[in-house]
Amino acid sequence: MQSPGHIGMALLFAAPAWLVFSEWKSSVAFTALAASTGMLPDADLVLMKYFFIEHHGLTHSFVFTIPTALLLGGVVSGAYIALRGEGRTSKWAIFGFAALGLFTGMTAHMFADMLTTPDIAPPIKPLYPLLADRVILDVAFVKSKLWNLGTLALGIVVQAAFGLRAYLK
Secondary structure, three states: OOHHHHHHHHHHHHOOHHHHOOOHHHHHHHHHHHHHOOOHHHHHHHHOOOOOOOOOOHHHOHHHHHHHHHHHHHHHHHHHHHHHOOOOOOHHHHHHHHHHHHHHHHHHHHHHHHHEOOOOOOOEOOOOOOOOOOEOOOOEOOOOHHHHHHHHHHHHHHHHHHHHHHHHO
């Protein structure tokens, strides 16, 4: 998928936050964290100019996404605590919230890439370098406007519906 599809998929993957968190601010924050990393695995498109990596390789695996979510979760939670203070919530809970939100966005990206045909890039290897098996579901074309804009529109509609539901409660 392209950027709109990846962001839309991150919005869809983050939607259950509205059912988990009691405060709407938490759901919005979780969704924002997920959406902010919805394109992060494609950093390999830039990195491959400088390093010997391939697109849909290491950055599209859990060996990348888990440590990255933990590292960025530490940065985000540290910044939050520095700005807002710990309050009633423990530092570990804030860290876990941030790391899970960031991980959700990167996982959504990997899932979206599993849906696309290998017409432009090879299928992803989600367990690379532990396992070199590629995974593909082959149901959408990478440059399909219907899939990309449709996924983005669906993500926005689902988020808006959950937001409206929380507002009306």
